[in-house]
Amino acid sequence: MTAMDTSPAPSLDAVGLGAPASGFGHRSRGRAVRNQVARAVMWTAFAIAMVPLAWILWSVVSKGGQMLFGSSWWTNSQRGITNRVVGGGAVHAIQGTLIQGLVTGLIAVPIGVMTAIYLVEFGRGRLAKAVSFMVDILTGIPSIVAALFIYAVWVTTFGFQRVAFAVCLALVLLMIPVVVRSTEEMLKLVPNELREAAYALGVPKWKTIMRVVLPTAFAGIITGILLGLARVMGETAPLLILGPYTKNIATNLFGGLMPTLPTMINQDRTEVLQPAVDRVWGAAATLILIILVLNVAGRLIARFGKLKS
Amino acid sequence: MPSITGVSTVDELPDPEGHGPLQGDGASTGRLGDRLFGGAARGAGLLVIALVTLIAVFLLSQALPALAKNKVNFLTSTKWNVDGTPLQFGIANLLWVTVLSSAIAMLIAVPFGVGVALFITQYAPRWLSRPAASLVDLLAAVPSIVYGLWGLQVFGPHIGGVQAVLEKLFGWFPLFKSTGIGAASTILTVAVVLSIMVLPIVTALSRDVFDQTPITHKEGALALGATKWEMIRTAVLPFGKPGVISASMLGLGRALGETVAVMIILSALADGASWSWSMFNGGETFASKIANNAAEFDSPQKAGAFLAAGLVLFLLTFVVNAIARIVIERRKAFSE
Numbered sequence: 188m189t190a191m192d193t194s195p196a197p198s199l200d201a202v203g204l205g206a207p208a209s210g211f212g213h214r215s216r217g218r219a220v221r222n223q224v225a226r227a228v229m230w231t232a233f234a235i236a237m238v239p240l241a242w243i244l245w246s247v248v249s250k251g252g253q254m255l256f257g258s259s260w261w262t263n264s265q266r267g268i269t270n271r272v273v274g275g276g277a278v279h280a281i282q283g284t285l286i287q288g289l290v291t292g293l294i295a296v297p298i299g300v301m302t303a304i305y306l307v308e309f310g311r312g313r314l315a316k317a318v319s320f321m322v323d324i325l326t327g328i329p330s331i332v333a334a335l336f337i338y339a340v341w342v343t344t345f346g347f348q349r350v351a352f353a354v355c356l357a358l359v360l361l362m363i364p365v366v367v368r369s370t371e372e373m374l375k376l377v378p379n380e381l382r383e384a385a386y387a388l389g390v391p392k393w394k395t396i397m398r399v400v401l402p403t404a405f406a407g408i409i410t411g412i413l414l415g416l417a418r419v420m421g422e423t424a425p426l427l428i429l430g431p432y433t434k435n436i437a438t439n440l441f442g443g444l445m446p447t448l449p450t451m452i453n454q455d456r457t458e459v460l461q462p463a464v465d466r467v468w469g470a471a472a473t474l475i476l477i478i479l480v481l482n483v484a485g486r487l488i489a490r491f492g493k494l495k496s
Numbered sequence: 497m498p499s500i501t502g503v504s505t506v507d508e509l510p511d512p513e514g515h516g517p518l519q520g521d522g523a524s525t526g527r528l529g530d531r532l533f534g535g536a537a538r539g540a541g542l543l544v545i546a547l548v549t550l551i552a553v554f555l556l557s558q559a560l561p562a563l564a565k566n567k568v569n570f571l572t573s574t575k576w577n578v579d580g581t582p583l584q585f586g587i588a589n590l591l592w593v594t595v596l597s598s599a600i601a602m603l604i605a606v607p608f609g610v611g612v613a614l615f616i617t618q619y620a621p622r623w624l625s626r627p628a629a630s631l632v633d634l635l636a637a638v639p640s641i642v643y644g645l646w647g648l649q650v651f652g653p654h655i656g657g658v659q660a661v662l663e664k665l666f667g668w669f670p671l672f673k674s675t676g677i678g679a680a681s682t683i684l685t686v687a688v689v690l691s692i693m694v695l696p697i698v699t700a701l702s703r704d705v706f707d708q709t710p711i712t713h714k715e716g717a718l719a720l721g722a723t724k725w726e727m728i729r730t731a732v733l734p735f736g737k738p739g740v741i742s743a744s745m746l747g748l749g750r751a752l753g754e755t756v757a758v759m760i761i762l763s764a765l766a767d768g769a770s771w772s773w774s775m776f777n778g779g780e781t782f783a784s785k786i787a788n789n790a791a792e793f794d795s796p797q798k799a800g801a802f803l804a805a806g807l808v809l810f811l812l813t814f815v816v817n818a819i820a821r822i823v824i825e826r827r828k829a830f831s832e
Contacts, residue, residue, distance in 0.1 A: 221723070232615060233616070327816070329809060329810075340550075363547075391529055
C-alpha cells in the first residue's frame, strides 16, 4: 500500500487528465476489499466486546435475580441463618454498603472538589503541577495498596481495631481522584466570560467561585460524585483487609464489624449448598443494581444538566 | 471519560476564542474571604500531595524491618514463610504471575480496545455511537468481585477447550506447558477476565483522542482519494498513537493491581511448589497474595512482609502510570 509520504504528489497534469492520481494510488480492488475488511473488523470488535457485558449481566440476573423479589431480602439480615437454610435477607449488607459509601463521600467530596478548584482557579506553577501529578498517581493506586496503607496507619501505628471507619478512609483515597478529575473537567468547561462578568461587577473571587462557577458546573460535579460512589461501593479489597463480615445488622462506624455486599459475596463464594449459592448471586445482583442505579443517575444528570453554551 | 481513566482531555481543546481557562491568582482581591478560600483550596491540594507521600513513607517504614530480618533474597526467592523464625519471603513467583497475567491481558485488550474506539468514533452510525460508548463504559462499573465470581464459575469452565488445544500444539514451549490445574483457575483465565476489565479504560481514552483528530487531517486524506480505512491509518491512528500508548499503560496499571477478581479465580499453589513458566499454572499475584492472607496480619513482622509486597506493587503501578502521564503530556506539548 502506498503511504502518503512515499508516493509522488499529484501533479496538475494528472488532475487535468482526470486520472485518479493521488497520494493513495489507484483505487484498486485490493484497497476496496481492505476497506471493507477493516469495517467488518471494527464491527466485530464491538460485537465481541458486548459479549462479556451481556454474559455477566445475564449470569447475575438469572442466578441471583429471583432473590431480589424474595419477601425477606430487603427487610431481614442473615442473623442465625446457616448455609443449609433458605431465607434471610441482605439488608444488613445493603445498609453497610450505603453507610460506608455515604461516609466516604462526605469526606472525599469536599477534599476532591476543593482540590479541583485549586487546580483550575488558583493553581499555578510547580505546586499545581505537583498536585496534578499526585492526583494522577492516586488514580493509579491499586485498591489493595490503599487498604494496606490505612492498615499500616490505623492498625499497626495507632493500634486501633479494624472497623468500618478505617474502610471508609481507604475508600476516600480511591474516591478523591475520581472527584478531582471530573470536577476539574467541569470547571474548565465553565465559560470564562461568566467569571469576568462577575469580577467586572466587583464580586470577590471566592464569591464568584461559590455563586457563579460552582452552580454552573453543578450537574457535572454531581455526575462525577455519583460515578465515584459507584466505584468505591463495588470495591472489595479494602473490605477484606479492614472490614470483616458479620451476619448481623451493624451500624457503628467505630466499633464491631460492619457487613457489606462485597464481603457478603466473599463470605459464601466457595459454598456449594444451593441456599448459600443463591444468596451469593443475590448479593451480586443487588450490588450491581445499586451501582447501575448510581451510574444511570449520574449519566442522566450529565445529559440533562449539560452546560448550555 | 475522566471518571474511568482519570485523564482529562478537555484542557487540550482551545475554546472558540482561542484562550484557555483563566488561571492563577490574577483575579484575587486579597480580601479575607479570598485568602481563606484560596487557602482552603491550596490546603486540599497539599493534602493530596501529603497523602501520596505518606503512602510511600508508611509502606516503606513498615516493610523495612521485615526486609532486614528476611533470610532469603527478596527479589529472587520463591519462598514465602512468614510464620517461622527464619523469616523467609521472596517475590519472584508473585512478580512473574503478576506480569504474565497482565501482559496477556494487555495483548488481548489493546487491539480490542482500539478496535472498539475506532468503531465508536469512525464507523458507528450516529444513533449508535453514544449508546455504544455508554455500554462499554458499563463494563467498568461491574464490581471486580462480580468479575471474579463470573470468571470462576461461569466463564472459566468454557476456556478448557482453548487451553487443551494450546497445550497440545505448543506444549513443548514452557509458556504453554500443561500443569494439571483446572482450566477455570489458571493464569490464562485470569488474563482473559483482566482484559475484559481493562477494556473500558483502553477504549475510553483512545476514543477521546481519536475524536480529537483534526478534521482537516481527515478531510485531507479523503480528498486525496483515501478509502475510509486508509484515512484512519494515515490520519487518525498516527494522531492518536500517544493516546493509545497512555491508555494501554493506564490499563496495565489497573491490571497489575487488580485484587479480588484474581484472588477468586486463580488457584493459589502450596508453598514450595516447583517453578513453572506456564500460563496454565495457578499461583498468586502481589495483590491476591496480600488479599488471600488478609486475615493473618497478626504480628508486625508478618504484616511487614505483606507490606513489602504491597510496596513493590505500589512502585510497579507508580512507574507504569508515570509513563502513561509522561507520554500524554508530551503529546500535549507537541500539539500546541
